[in-house]
Amino acid sequence: MAGTGFGGPMDLGSSEAETLERTPGGPEGTGPAEKPRSLWSDAWRDLRRNPVFIISALVILFLVVISIWPGLITSQSPLQCDLAKAQEGSQPGHPFGFDGQGCDVYTRTVYGTRISISVGVLATLGVAILGSLLGGLAGFYGGISDSLLSRLTDIFFAIPVVLGGLVLLSVVTSNTIWPVVGFMVLLGWPQISRIARGSVITTKQNDYVQAARALGASNSRLMLRHITPNAVAPVIVVATIALGTYISLEATLSYLGVGLKPPTVSWGIDISSASAYIRQAPHMLLWPAGALAITVLAFIMLGDAVRDALDPKLR
Numbered sequence: 059m060a061g062t063g064f065g066g067p068m069d070l071g072s073s074e075a076e077t078l079e080r081t082p083g084g085p086e087g088t089g090p091a092e093k094p095r096s097l098w099s100d101a102w103r104d105l106r107r108n109p110v111f112i113i114s115a116l117v118i119l120f121l122v123v124i125s126i127w128p129g130l131i132t133s134q135s136p137l138q139c140d141l142a143k144a145q146e147g148s149q150p151g152h153p154f155g156f157d158g159q160g161c162d163v164y165t166r167t168v169y170g171t172r173i174s175i176s177v178g179v180l181a182t183l184g185v186a187i188l189g190s191l192l193g194g195l196a197g198f199y200g201g202i203s204d205s206l207l208s209r210l211t212d213i214f215f216a217i218p219v220v221l222g223g224l225v226l227l228s229v230v231t232s233n234t235i236w237p238v239v240g241f242m243v244l245l246g247w248p249q250i251s252r253i254a255r256g257s258v259i260t261t262k263q264n265d266y267v268q269a270a271r272a273l274g275a276s277n278s279r280l281m282l283r284h285i286t287p288n289a290v291a292p293v294i295v296v297a298t299i300a301l302g303t304y305i306s307l308e309a310t311l312s313y314l315g316v317g318l319k320p321p322t323v324s325w326g327i328d329i330s331s332a333s334a335y336i337r338q339a340p341h342m343l344l345w346p347a348g349a350l351a352i353t354v355l356a357f358i359m360l361g362d363a364v365r366d367a368l369d370p371k372l373r
Contacts, residue, residue: 101367111363117356125172134162136169136323145339155341158331167345170325173318174353177235177242178305184243185304186297189250194289196251197258198281207255211248219245220310227316238317242304253296257289264288295365302357309350325350 105111124131139161147155154163196207222245230237261267267284275284311317312326313333320327325346332342 101364104367105363108363108367110359111367114356114359114363117352118360121171121175121353121356124168125175128168128172132165132168134165136161136166137321138162138165145335145342147339147341154345155339157328157342158335158339163328163342163345166323166328167325167349169323170328170346170349171353173235173322173324174305174308174350177239177308178301178357180235180239181242181246181304181308182297182301184239185246185250185300186293188243189247190254190290190293192247193251193254194258194281194286197255198262198277198285200259204255207251211251214245214248217245219307220314223307223311224314224316227311230316233319233322235318235322238308238311241311242307246300246304249300250293250296253292254289257292258285261285261289291368295361295368298364299358299361302354302361305357306350306354 139159140156141160143156144158144160145156149155152162152164154167157163157166192207196204223241226241226244227237262280262285267280270280270284308317309324309326309329312319312324313330315330317326318324328346329343329350332339332346336343
Protein backbone atom coordinates (compact mmCIF):
# COMPACT_ATOMS: atom_id res chain seq x y z
CA MET A 59 0.00 0.00 0.00
CA ALA A 60 1.17 3.55 -0.69
CA GLY A 61 -0.34 6.90 0.01
CA THR A 62 -1.92 8.89 -2.85
CA GLY A 63 -1.52 12.57 -3.39
CA PHE A 64 -4.92 13.07 -1.69
CA GLY A 65 -4.03 11.12 1.49
CA GLY A 66 -5.86 7.89 0.54
CA PRO A 67 -4.23 4.47 0.05
CA MET A 68 -3.32 3.15 -3.37
CA ASP A 69 -2.35 -0.43 -4.32
CA LEU A 70 0.93 -0.85 -6.20
CA GLY A 71 0.77 -3.15 -9.21
CA SER A 72 2.53 -6.47 -8.69
CA SER A 73 4.95 -5.81 -11.57
CA GLU A 74 5.89 -2.40 -10.18
CA ALA A 75 6.45 -3.85 -6.72
CA GLU A 76 8.65 -6.63 -8.07
CA THR A 77 10.65 -4.17 -10.10
CA LEU A 78 11.18 -1.99 -7.04
CA GLU A 79 12.37 -4.99 -5.02
CA ARG A 80 14.79 -6.16 -7.75
CA THR A 81 16.31 -2.77 -8.45
CA PRO A 82 20.02 -2.79 -7.42
CA GLY A 83 20.69 -0.14 -4.84
CA GLY A 84 16.93 0.55 -4.44
CA PRO A 85 15.38 3.15 -2.17
CA GLU A 86 17.19 1.73 0.82
CA GLY A 87 20.52 1.62 -1.07
CA THR A 88 21.00 -2.01 -0.05
CA GLY A 89 21.23 -3.56 -3.54
CA PRO A 90 24.48 -5.03 -4.89
CA ALA A 91 26.89 -2.41 -6.22
CA GLU A 92 28.46 -2.78 -9.66
CA LYS A 93 32.09 -3.93 -9.50
CA PRO A 94 34.41 -1.03 -10.40
CA ARG A 95 36.43 -1.47 -13.58
CA SER A 96 40.11 -0.62 -13.89
CA LEU A 97 41.95 1.03 -16.76
CA TRP A 98 43.35 -2.34 -17.84
CA SER A 99 39.98 -4.11 -17.89
CA ASP A 100 38.45 -1.27 -19.90
CA ALA A 101 41.42 -1.33 -22.28
CA TRP A 102 41.14 -5.10 -22.82
CA ARG A 103 37.42 -4.77 -23.48
CA ASP A 104 38.07 -2.07 -26.10
CA LEU A 105 40.91 -4.03 -27.71
CA ARG A 106 38.74 -7.12 -28.16
CA ARG A 107 36.26 -5.01 -30.13
CA ASN A 108 38.88 -3.27 -32.26
CA PRO A 109 39.37 -4.97 -35.67
CA VAL A 110 42.75 -3.23 -36.11
CA PHE A 111 44.03 -4.87 -32.94
CA ILE A 112 42.65 -8.29 -33.89
CA ILE A 113 44.15 -8.25 -37.39
CA SER A 114 47.56 -6.95 -36.27
CA ALA A 115 47.67 -9.37 -33.33
CA LEU A 116 46.93 -12.34 -35.61
CA VAL A 117 49.64 -11.26 -38.06
CA ILE A 118 52.16 -10.85 -35.22
CA LEU A 119 51.17 -14.21 -33.73
CA PHE A 120 51.78 -15.87 -37.09
CA LEU A 121 55.18 -14.15 -37.40
CA VAL A 122 56.18 -15.20 -33.90
CA VAL A 123 55.18 -18.82 -34.55
CA ILE A 124 57.16 -19.13 -37.77
CA SER A 125 60.15 -17.34 -36.20
CA ILE A 126 60.22 -19.99 -33.46
CA TRP A 127 59.34 -22.97 -35.68
CA PRO A 128 60.20 -22.09 -39.30
CA GLY A 129 60.11 -25.80 -40.13
CA LEU A 130 56.31 -25.65 -39.92
CA ILE A 131 56.06 -23.99 -43.33
CA THR A 132 59.38 -24.85 -44.99
CA SER A 133 61.55 -27.96 -44.97
CA GLN A 134 64.60 -26.49 -46.71
CA SER A 135 67.70 -24.79 -45.37
CA PRO A 136 68.23 -21.08 -46.08
CA LEU A 137 71.94 -21.78 -46.70
CA GLN A 138 71.33 -24.54 -49.25
CA CYS A 139 72.04 -22.91 -52.64
CA ASP A 140 72.44 -23.99 -56.25
CA LEU A 141 74.26 -21.54 -58.51
CA ALA A 142 72.72 -23.17 -61.56
CA LYS A 143 69.34 -21.71 -60.48
CA ALA A 144 70.59 -18.21 -59.66
CA GLN A 145 67.98 -15.46 -60.28
CA GLU A 146 65.41 -17.90 -61.60
CA GLY A 147 61.74 -17.17 -60.95
CA SER A 148 59.00 -19.14 -59.31
CA GLN A 149 59.08 -22.92 -59.70
CA PRO A 150 57.14 -25.83 -58.15
CA GLY A 151 58.31 -26.09 -54.56
CA HIS A 152 60.00 -22.68 -54.77
CA PRO A 153 57.17 -20.12 -54.98
CA PHE A 154 59.39 -17.05 -54.51
CA GLY A 155 62.14 -18.11 -56.91
CA PHE A 156 65.89 -18.00 -56.26
CA ASP A 157 68.33 -15.23 -55.35
CA GLY A 158 71.69 -14.34 -56.90
CA GLN A 159 73.41 -17.27 -55.17
CA GLY A 160 70.73 -19.78 -56.09
CA CYS A 161 69.23 -19.86 -52.59
CA ASP A 162 65.49 -20.29 -52.16
CA VAL A 163 63.98 -16.84 -51.53
CA TYR A 164 60.93 -18.28 -49.79
CA THR A 165 63.04 -20.17 -47.25
CA ARG A 166 65.29 -17.19 -46.59
CA THR A 167 62.28 -14.92 -46.14
CA VAL A 168 60.81 -17.34 -43.58
CA TYR A 169 64.06 -17.68 -41.64
CA GLY A 170 64.64 -13.93 -41.78
CA THR A 171 61.57 -13.52 -39.58
CA ARG A 172 63.44 -15.02 -36.61
CA ILE A 173 66.23 -12.45 -36.74
CA SER A 174 63.91 -9.48 -37.19
CA ILE A 175 61.55 -10.49 -34.37
CA SER A 176 64.46 -11.34 -32.05
CA VAL A 177 66.22 -8.03 -32.60
CA GLY A 178 63.00 -6.05 -32.26
CA VAL A 179 61.86 -7.77 -29.06
CA LEU A 180 65.27 -7.71 -27.35
CA ALA A 181 65.90 -4.08 -28.26
CA THR A 182 62.45 -3.05 -27.08
CA LEU A 183 62.86 -4.87 -23.75
CA GLY A 184 66.27 -3.30 -23.16
CA VAL A 185 65.07 0.18 -24.06
CA ALA A 186 61.90 -0.13 -21.97
CA ILE A 187 63.71 -1.43 -18.87
CA LEU A 188 66.61 1.03 -18.97
CA GLY A 189 64.54 4.04 -20.00
CA SER A 190 61.76 3.33 -17.50
CA LEU A 191 64.23 2.83 -14.65
CA LEU A 192 66.20 6.01 -15.28
CA GLY A 193 63.20 8.15 -16.20
CA GLY A 194 61.06 6.85 -13.35
CA LEU A 195 63.72 7.48 -10.70
CA ALA A 196 64.46 10.96 -12.06
CA GLY A 197 60.77 11.86 -12.13
CA PHE A 198 60.17 10.51 -8.61
CA TYR A 199 63.14 12.11 -6.84
CA GLY A 200 63.56 15.21 -9.02
CA GLY A 201 66.31 17.64 -8.16
CA ILE A 202 69.80 17.21 -9.56
CA SER A 203 69.14 13.68 -10.84
CA ASP A 204 66.28 14.99 -12.96
CA SER A 205 68.42 17.82 -14.34
CA LEU A 206 71.29 15.47 -15.19
CA LEU A 207 68.96 13.04 -16.98
CA SER A 208 67.42 15.86 -19.01
CA ARG A 209 70.81 17.08 -20.19
CA LEU A 210 71.99 13.54 -20.92
CA THR A 211 68.92 12.78 -23.03
CA ASP A 212 69.48 16.02 -24.96
CA ILE A 213 72.95 14.78 -25.89
CA PHE A 214 71.66 11.41 -27.13
CA PHE A 215 68.80 13.03 -29.06
CA ALA A 216 71.38 15.06 -30.97
CA ILE A 217 73.01 11.89 -32.39
CA PRO A 218 71.56 10.82 -35.77
CA VAL A 219 70.57 7.18 -35.45
CA VAL A 220 71.76 5.93 -38.84
CA LEU A 221 74.98 7.95 -38.71
CA GLY A 222 75.62 6.71 -35.19
CA GLY A 223 75.10 3.14 -36.38
CA LEU A 224 77.54 3.61 -39.24
CA VAL A 225 80.20 4.92 -36.86
CA LEU A 226 79.73 2.59 -33.90
CA LEU A 227 78.93 -0.68 -35.67
CA SER A 228 81.57 -0.32 -38.38
CA VAL A 229 84.27 -1.29 -35.87
CA VAL A 230 82.37 -4.36 -34.62
CA THR A 231 83.41 -7.71 -36.05
CA SER A 232 80.92 -9.90 -34.17
CA ASN A 233 78.49 -11.89 -36.30
CA THR A 234 75.76 -12.04 -33.64
CA ILE A 235 72.75 -9.82 -33.04
CA TRP A 236 74.01 -8.43 -29.73
CA PRO A 237 76.03 -5.47 -31.07
CA VAL A 238 72.98 -4.32 -33.05
CA VAL A 239 70.68 -4.76 -30.04
CA GLY A 240 73.15 -2.93 -27.79
CA PHE A 241 73.35 -0.03 -30.22
CA MET A 242 69.57 0.29 -30.36
CA VAL A 243 69.33 0.26 -26.57
CA LEU A 244 72.10 2.84 -26.31
CA LEU A 245 70.35 5.33 -28.57
CA GLY A 246 66.75 4.34 -27.86
CA TRP A 247 66.41 4.66 -24.07
CA PRO A 248 66.18 8.52 -23.94
CA GLN A 249 62.74 8.55 -25.61
CA ILE A 250 61.31 6.03 -23.14
CA SER A 251 62.98 7.78 -20.21
CA ARG A 252 61.24 11.05 -21.00
CA ILE A 253 57.89 9.32 -21.34
CA ALA A 254 58.40 7.49 -18.04
CA ARG A 255 59.61 10.65 -16.29
CA GLY A 256 56.57 12.67 -17.31
CA SER A 257 54.18 9.85 -16.42
CA VAL A 258 55.73 9.39 -12.95
CA ILE A 259 55.64 13.13 -12.25
CA THR A 260 51.95 13.23 -13.15
CA THR A 261 51.07 10.09 -11.17
CA LYS A 262 52.90 10.99 -7.97
CA GLN A 263 50.76 14.12 -7.61
CA ASN A 264 47.52 12.13 -7.40
CA ASP A 265 45.59 12.05 -4.14
CA TYR A 266 46.00 8.32 -3.51
CA VAL A 267 49.80 8.66 -3.67
CA GLN A 268 49.75 11.61 -1.28
CA ALA A 269 47.47 9.67 1.07
CA ALA A 270 49.81 6.65 1.04
CA ARG A 271 52.76 8.92 1.75
CA ALA A 272 50.88 10.52 4.66
CA LEU A 273 50.20 7.06 6.08
CA GLY A 274 53.94 6.38 6.19
CA ALA A 275 54.52 4.39 3.01
CA SER A 276 58.19 4.16 2.03
CA ASN A 277 59.54 5.43 -1.28
CA SER A 278 60.02 1.89 -2.57
CA ARG A 279 56.45 0.97 -1.69
CA LEU A 280 55.13 4.12 -3.33
CA MET A 281 57.03 3.34 -6.53
CA LEU A 282 56.17 -0.35 -6.71
CA ARG A 283 52.59 -0.41 -5.43
CA HIS A 284 51.09 2.96 -6.31
CA ILE A 285 53.07 4.79 -9.01
CA THR A 286 54.46 2.14 -11.38
CA PRO A 287 51.15 0.30 -12.10
CA ASN A 288 49.48 3.62 -12.93
CA ALA A 289 52.38 5.18 -14.85
CA VAL A 290 53.41 2.26 -17.07
CA ALA A 291 50.66 2.60 -19.70
CA PRO A 292 52.37 5.33 -21.82
CA VAL A 293 55.61 3.35 -21.75
CA ILE A 294 53.85 0.24 -23.07
CA VAL A 295 52.27 2.23 -25.91
CA VAL A 296 55.53 3.84 -27.02
CA ALA A 297 57.48 0.59 -26.69
CA THR A 298 54.95 -1.32 -28.80
CA ILE A 299 55.17 1.20 -31.62
CA ALA A 300 58.97 1.41 -31.29
CA LEU A 301 59.30 -2.36 -31.76
CA GLY A 302 58.37 -2.02 -35.41
CA THR A 303 60.82 0.86 -35.73
CA TYR A 304 63.67 -1.26 -34.36
CA ILE A 305 62.91 -4.03 -36.84
CA SER A 306 63.10 -1.48 -39.64
CA LEU A 307 66.32 -0.02 -38.20
CA GLU A 308 67.98 -3.44 -38.10
CA ALA A 309 67.11 -3.98 -41.76
CA THR A 310 68.47 -0.52 -42.62
CA LEU A 311 71.78 -1.12 -40.84
CA SER A 312 72.12 -4.57 -42.39
CA TYR A 313 71.37 -3.08 -45.81
CA LEU A 314 74.17 -0.57 -45.29
CA GLY A 315 76.57 -3.35 -44.33
CA VAL A 316 77.16 -2.41 -40.69
CA GLY A 317 74.40 -4.43 -39.03
CA LEU A 318 74.12 -8.19 -39.32
CA LYS A 319 76.49 -9.88 -41.73
CA PRO A 320 76.39 -13.08 -43.81
CA PRO A 321 75.91 -15.98 -43.30
CA THR A 322 73.24 -14.63 -40.94
CA VAL A 323 69.84 -14.70 -42.65
CA SER A 324 68.30 -11.23 -42.50
CA TRP A 325 65.79 -9.33 -44.60
CA GLY A 326 68.13 -6.36 -44.70
CA ILE A 327 70.98 -8.49 -46.04
CA ASP A 328 68.74 -10.06 -48.70
CA ILE A 329 67.41 -6.66 -49.76
CA SER A 330 70.95 -5.33 -50.03
CA SER A 331 72.05 -8.30 -52.15
CA ALA A 332 68.98 -8.07 -54.40
CA SER A 333 69.17 -4.31 -55.01
CA ALA A 334 71.78 -4.79 -57.74
CA TYR A 335 69.43 -7.14 -59.63
CA ILE A 336 66.20 -5.18 -59.33
CA ARG A 337 65.81 -4.99 -63.13
CA GLN A 338 66.75 -8.57 -63.99
CA ALA A 339 65.12 -10.37 -61.02
CA PRO A 340 62.75 -8.08 -59.08
CA HIS A 341 61.36 -11.04 -57.11
CA MET A 342 64.61 -11.21 -55.15
CA LEU A 343 63.85 -7.80 -53.63
CA LEU A 344 60.06 -7.73 -53.47
CA TRP A 345 59.50 -10.71 -51.18
CA PRO A 346 61.86 -9.83 -48.30
CA ALA A 347 60.92 -6.15 -48.62
CA GLY A 348 57.23 -7.05 -48.52
CA ALA A 349 57.72 -9.24 -45.43
CA LEU A 350 59.57 -6.39 -43.73
CA ALA A 351 56.84 -3.88 -44.58
CA ILE A 352 54.04 -6.17 -43.32
CA THR A 353 55.88 -6.85 -40.05
CA VAL A 354 56.59 -3.20 -39.32
CA LEU A 355 53.04 -2.20 -40.25
CA ALA A 356 51.57 -4.89 -37.97
CA PHE A 357 53.49 -3.65 -34.94
CA ILE A 358 52.64 0.00 -35.66
CA MET A 359 48.95 -0.88 -35.99
CA LEU A 360 49.12 -2.85 -32.75
CA GLY A 361 50.72 0.11 -31.00
CA ASP A 362 48.06 2.50 -32.30
CA ALA A 363 45.30 0.19 -31.08
CA VAL A 364 46.91 -0.10 -27.63
CA ARG A 365 47.32 3.66 -27.46
CA ASP A 366 43.65 4.24 -28.28
CA ALA A 367 42.63 1.75 -25.59
CA LEU A 368 44.91 3.05 -22.85
CA ASP A 369 44.49 6.78 -23.41
CA PRO A 370 41.44 8.01 -21.43
CA LYS A 371 41.36 11.21 -23.48
CA LEU A 372 40.47 9.22 -26.58
CA ARG A 373 37.47 7.44 -25.01
